[in-house]
Amino acid sequence: MANLMKPVFAAVSVIVFSAGIAAAQQGSDQAKIKKVLTTYETALNASDTGAIMKLYADDGVFMPQHSPSQVGADAVREAYEHVFEAITLDIEFEIVEILQVAPDWAFARTNSSGLVKINTTGDGASEGNQELFVFRKRDDGEWKIARYIFSTTSPRPR
Amino acid sequence: MANLMKPVFAAVSVIVFSAGIAAAQQGSDQAKIKKVLTTYETALNASDTGAIMKLYADDGVFMPQHSPSQVGADAVREAYEHVFEAITLDIEFEIVEILQVAPDWAFARTNSSGLVKINTTGDGASEGNQELFVFRKRDDGEWKIARYIFSTTSPRPR
Numbered sequence: 001m002a003n004l005m006k007p008v009f010a011a012v013s014v015i016v017f018s019a020g021i022a023a024a025q026q027g028s029d030q031a032k033i034k035k036v037l038t039t040y041e042t043a044l045n046a047s048d049t050g051a052i053m054k055l056y057a058d059d060g061v062f063m064p065q066h067s068p069s070q071v072g073a074d075a076v077r078e079a080y081e082h083v084f085e086a087i088t089l090d091i092e093f094e095i096v097e098i099l100q101v102a103p104d105w106a107f108a109r110t111n112s113s114g115l116v117k118i119n120t121t122g123d124g125a126s127e128g129n130q131e132l133f134v135f136r137k138r139d140d141g142e143w144k145i146a147r148y149i150f151s152t153t154s155p156r157p158r
Numbered sequence: 159m160a161n162l163m164k165p166v167f168a169a170v171s172v173i174v175f176s177a178g179i180a181a182a183q184q185g186s187d188q189a190k191i192k193k194v195l196t197t198y199e200t201a202l203n204a205s206d207t208g209a210i211m212k213l214y215a216d217d218g219v220f221m222p223q224h225s226p227s228q229v230g231a232d233a234v235r236e237a238y239e240h241v242f243e244a245i246t247l248d249i250e251f252e253i254v255e256i257l258q259v260a261p262d263w264a265f266a267r268t269n270s271s272g273l274v275k276i277n278t279t280g281d282g283a284s285e286g287n288q289e290l291f292v293f294r295k296r297d298d299g300e301w302k303i304a305r306y307i308f309s310t311t312s313p314r315p316r
Contacts, residue, residue, distance in 0.1 A: 063290065065310060069267070069269070101262075109305065149309060151221065151222075154224065
């Protein structure tokens with residue numbers, strides 16, 4: 001009996017140990033994804049396309065309001081350059097949820113609010129948006145933005 | 159040697175067989191998710207909130223442009239009722255990608271275009287949007303909309 005039980009205990013220990021590693025890994029993944037979001041906020045407010053591009057997957061998709069979806073790094077970069085030519089942002093993100101659904105996939109839902117300045121006129125306005133991010137973990141352990149879409153939460157102008 | 163090899167062949171057969179099942183299951187999941195999207199298109203064009211609610215997870219989130227995120231079935235239902243009071247849609251969805259990232263999670267990216275009629279005035283206009291859906295598979299094998307956001311692809315009005 002003792003001999004039969006030993007492998008069972010060993011197997012259970014391995015499972016419990018693995019679950020511990022998995023939980024710790026997931027905590028670390030959450031922290032990394034949160035860091036991507038806060039870095040994105042900082043980069044947006046600095047109109048820093050270079051810093052934003054480091055957060056995107058090479059085949060990432062940016063889906064900005066009032067524009068067709070921008071697929072792949074070159075298109076994404078051009079879209080952000082276009083945005084930062086037009087406006088300067090001073091906004092804050094509130095992270096509503098980060099949900100890791102697979103070892104290398106997660107999504108996050110956020111709200112953002114703050115000020116937008118039209119660069120050509122200097123006019124400012126308040127701005128509110130909701131965002132949905134899909135993240136993919138690369139082989140090197142870094143989480144990157146795979147898909148990203150936002151839309152305004154402000155009422156339709158009448 | 160023959161005796162040693164037998165279990166190996168058996169194990170390999172099991173793995174190949176499992177992979178076959180997994181591939182077939184994934185094909186079936188893709189088909190089910192595609193069906194949710196086409197049913198959603200039909201329900202939108204019929205202004206049928208009841209049909210739409212059957213496609214959403216109980217804790218689903220609808221993130222309509224010009225509105226805060228609507229969390230949970232009651233809020234989602236109310237938002238669609240509000241939409242269908244205001245407008246009547248005649249649109250088509252183009253599915254750009256459906257990506258299953260875990261046994262019970264997937265996301266889809268689509269484009270939609272067509273006509274929107276303002277119910278109070280009868281005025282019509284063309285409309286183009288991009289959409290990002292997150293789907294979750296329920297225990298009963300049905301895929302439901304867990305998160306859904308869209309934004310217009312039309313240029314900003316000047």
